[in-house]
Amino acid sequence: xxxxxxxxxxxxxxxxxxxxxxxxxxxYLVLYYFPxxxxxxxxxGGPSRVGLSVSKxxxxxxxxxxxxxxxxxxxxxxxxxxxxxxxxxxIARAPLPELLDRGGLAAVEDKLMExxxxxxxxxxxxxxxSVQ
RNA sequence: GCUGCAGCCCGGGUAGUCGCGGGGGGCGGCGCGUCCUUCGGGGCGGGCCGACUCUCCGAGGAAAGUCCGGACACCGCAGAGCGGGGUGCUGGAUAACGUCCAGCAGGGGAAACCCUCGGGAAAGUGCCACAGAAAUGACACAGCACACCGGUGGCGGUCCGCCGCCUCCGGCUGCAACGGUGAAAUGGCGCGGUAAGAGCGCACCGGCGUCGUGGUGACACGGCGGCCAGGCAAACCCCACCCGGUGCAAGGCCGAAUAGAGAGGCGCUCGAGGGCUGCUCGUCCGAAGCCUCCGGGUUGGCCGCACGAGACGCUGGGUAACCUGCGUCCUAGAUGGAUGGCUACCCUCGACAGAAUCCGGCUUACAGGGCUGCUGACGUG
RNA sequence: UGCCCGGUGGUGUAAUGGCAGCACGACUGGCUCUGGACCAGUUAGUCGAGGUUCGAGUCCUCGCCGGGCAG
Numbered sequence: 001x002x003x004x005x006x007x008x009x010x011x012x013x014x015x016x017x018x019x020x021x022x023x024x025x026x027x028y029l030v031l032y033y034f035p036x037x038x039x040x041x042x043x044x045g046g047p048s049r050v051g052l053s054v055s056k057x058x059x060x061x062x063x064x065x066x067x068x069x070x071x072x073x074x075x076x077x078x079x080x081x082x083x084x085x086x087x088x089x090x091i092a093r094a095p096l097p098e099l100l101d102r103g104g105l106a107a108v109e110d111k112l113m114e115x116x117x118x119x120x121x122x123x124x125x126x127x128x129x130s131v132q
Numbered sequence: 133g134c135u136g137c138a139g140c141c142c143g144g145g146u147a148g149u150c151g152c153g154g155g156g157g158g159c160g161g162c163g164c165g166u167c168c169u170u171c172g173g174g175g176c177g178g179g180c181c182g183a184c185u186c187u188c189c190g191a192g193g194a195a196a197g198u199c200c201g202g203a204c205a206c207c208g209c210a211g212a213g214c215g216g217g218g219u220g221c222u223g224g225a226u227a228a229c230g231u232c233c234a235g236c237a238g239g240g241g242a243a244a245c246c247c248u249c250g251g252g253a254a255a256g257u258g259c260c261a262c263a264g265a266a267a268u269g270a271c272a273c274a275g276c277a278c279a280c281c282g283g284u285g286g287c288g289g290u291c292c293g294c295c296g297c298c299u300c301c302g303g304c305u306g307c308a309a310c311g312g313u314g315a316a317a318u319g320g321c322g323c324g325g326u327a328a329g330a331g332c333g334c335a336c337c338g339g340c341g342u343c344g345u346g347g348u349g350a351c352a353c354g355g356c357g358g359c360c361a362g363g364c365a366a367a368c369c370c371c372a373c374c375c376g377g378u379g380c381a382a383g384g385c386c387g388a389a390u391a392g393a394g395a396g397g398c399g400c401u402c403g404a405g406g407g408c409u410g411c412u413c414g415u416c417c418g419a420a421g422c423c424u425c426c427g428g429g430u431u432g433g434c435c436g437c438a439c440g441a442g443a444c445g446c447u448g449g450g451u452a453a454c455c456u457g458c459g460u461c462c463u464a465g466a467u468g469g470a471u472g473g474c475u476a477c478c479c480u481c482g483a484c485a486g487a488a489u490c491c492g493g494c495u496u497a498c499a500g501g502g503c504u505g506c507u508g509a510c511g512u513g
Numbered sequence: 514u515g516c517c518c519g520g521u522g523g524u525g526u527a528a529u530g531g532c533a534g535c536a537c538g539a540c541u542g543g544c545u546c547u548g549g550a551c552c553a554g555u556u557a558g559u560c561g562a563g564g565u566u567c568g569a570g571u572c573c574u575c576g577c578c579g580g581g582c583a584g
Binding site: 012013014047051052053060061062063064065066069070072073076077105 | 472485
């Protein structure tokens, strides 16, 4: 989900997820998601793809790079816990850089999993674990 | 030792592990071309892809701001004049510069050393608020003087016409020192001089002009003359020099898609219109089309794109910036956009900050550390 | 990435290089039984740092912030 082919790379991919997808959010992140099956039947059910959106309002180029790296790393570590066959767009919100400074990668990872759990997009095995 | 000054350099390190982008190899997969064939297939060449595997490389001194200068690309050629913009002590360096080096002048410091958009205000225009007599034509004003003229009054003399002296007033004349200001007042200070005064004269200082000497030059030193000349050109401007425009989203190639459909204007060969710079000239293209507006389609791939005014070392020239020659090296190339996570140890406990066509500068931000040279109003020997 | 604009009280705006005004707002007081309206007064500003100038919101340089354009 971190390699190039597992990222969203086209404007139209982003537009489709924004327009047709659904969203959940918390204080630090917004998650848009949309199943791949509808439009591109060829790649239906394949590995999920993710696109990151980190706007200039969050800080300098260095700051934005730190945020994107943290989000990519969090995705990589939890790749197997997230349901496949979906396209995601993760938008970083203004307080996220501050959270990264304070809590490090673990805090960002925790918040990322929180939005996936809200959207019920964890893989079935992980779903059971979180219920317990 | 301390202190200050100048210049240069570094910008956490090592190991392990999980990852990311790019190059190359292996292996695997899929097309293509060609040859052979017993029609099952096989050989050779080359291409694309890969989540597997090996290996190499992978942000900065400012990558930043985008303030200058170039390279490069397109505008057919890149022409002239006007306009516009830029630079501004001198000499040099450079591809070029608003950069750099060495000087000069002025200013600061005890010194090492540092700072300065530093041409022209006797080409012209404009501005100089308030205050002040006056803000640039040196005259008016206030004032000073009483040599000259007229008058009032007093005293003295007298040949009774008037004359001399003093005081005051007016005129004429002379004067620009003095003038509660002001950021700035037509040199400063002293002596002489005079009715009062004045560079009117003199000495010193300052400024200007001119001549000589030294220097490539800015300029410096000296002689002579002579007193005529306020500030602002980061006000218009003048002078000298420089600048064609647009910028890699430049531009080129391949592929895909849509509608040569509508409205208006001009014109059909003495020329519409367009390009070249905003305008003019000039020049080029140019024909049954051209321009403007409205509407429609595309947002894929490749190249440009990383071997360059390149880096490092040595040698030679130059005070230096820099340049000549030789040797060695190849050092990011993304495109929703790659350098990160974890563990351990060490130290000075880690600042400012992320390449996007590429170079040379400038400016701005910055934790901490290292090296070299120099200064001596200090302390010690 | 490249190019081009702008910045004056809380808001909207004026100011030939010469005392930074105006309107709305806010606050205080008055009027009223109370509020509004009205009257009187107060508050607060040239984005920041240097430079030119006697004097800078204005001119020059650098920085900061905000906005716009493009193939």
